[in-house]
Amino acid sequence: MTRMNSAFVSAEPGLATTVEQRFRAFRHHVLATLRRDGSPRTSGLEADFRGGELWLGMMAGSLKALDLRRDPRFALQANPGEGTGMDGGDVRIGGRAYEVGDGAGDAETKAEYVKEVEPPQPFHLFRTELTEVVRTYVEDDTYLVVEIWKPGEPLRTIRRT
Template sequence: MNWAAFTSAEPDLAKAVEERFGAFTHHVLATLRKDGSPRTTGLEVRFLHGELWLGMMPDSLKARDLHRDPRFCLQANPGEGQSMGGGDVRISGHAREVTDSGTKAAYGEEVKPPEPFHLFRTELTEVVRTSVEDEKYLVLQVWKPGQPLRTIKRT
């Protein structure tokens, strides 16, 4: 399921997630190394035209990881000294490299990344937002394709 479908299914959560990612430029991407261990790296993300895009430098380790195993987890930058303002947000899914030159060119004209670059379109498998409510509840919102939004409150 792409970003547009998620936005249609859960518009309020999607807006909160986009705002959280929009608060900072750099975020943390987790991929899987060849031996199966996790790798975390910094990354800029873009929400454009109903898609969540991941752009990367050519032949970067994270791009190699995604070519080998497309699973990823993306964590929004919490910011320095932030008390989870806007919540803690994570997106998991599969990243598929875009090889269509027209799509890459359109993205490149809009975003202006350094050339050359890898471009990945995402397919979402989970979106999680953790926030604090009334200074006493930890609230988890968990969305998965085909399932209703689950909200869990903990004291």
Template sequence: MSFNWEAFAAAEPAFAQTVEDRFTKYTHHVLATLRKDGSPRTTGLEVRFLNGELWLGMMPRSVKALDLLRDPRFALQANPGAGAEMTDGDARITGRAIEVRDPQERAKYVGEVQPPSPDSFHLFRTELTEVVRTSLKDNAYLLLETWKPGEPLRRTKRA
């Protein structure tokens, strides 16, 4: 079962909006990919939510793009913000990155985002495998909200 951002938003609209708002609050986030030897690599990344998709755009032949071309699994961590107070909670998305080569799809993205090198960049759409938000409620407990494709949103309180 393949879930893009639009399918996630249809399944859990309020939660999807909360997570999208968390990611759009800041420009730069942290992407985790897998190196050739299987060890993790973390790098900075800008993300875009456009036309029902979560997009990852990257410079040509960047190591993170090469990682994803070899192994599409990724984890994306929202920027915690100034002081890392995390007043809006912590958001994480995991999934698979699928390179987009179709000229029409790329042209739509370029028209919206206007990347620095519109003719030379890697563009990936995402298939989601898990979305998690952790937040502090009433300074009393942590609330973990977890969504996986085909499952209802799960909420867990931790004191």
């Protein structure tokens, strides 16, 4: 499995830092998954960045976890925050999420992830592969700027007045 997060950080370290800061600015974000019938489901989620990678943790048996087990595609929208400031812009990540199992190496990963939850509860933990990162912001009160990163492609920047 290609680690798209590492590819993103290597290819666009400045944008990667901005994206991570936007997600760290607030605890809760919005995750979009696909239901069994193909329609979208949106849910609140706490995103976690560890070791330059994006991890998604969910309660055991949650519908969003079951969606990802069936179809790993997801979109994650950073919480825009209160008011209209949106320091760092509007950020969205698209990709695929793969569940961490209970094997020897995976059990250690899950144990590290759950350290902060007392008492520990059953949960699903997903590793992510990024297929797209989009940041939208206003520059000089004049331009709407959209930055788009996809694996294996150069950063694309669109400016609109």
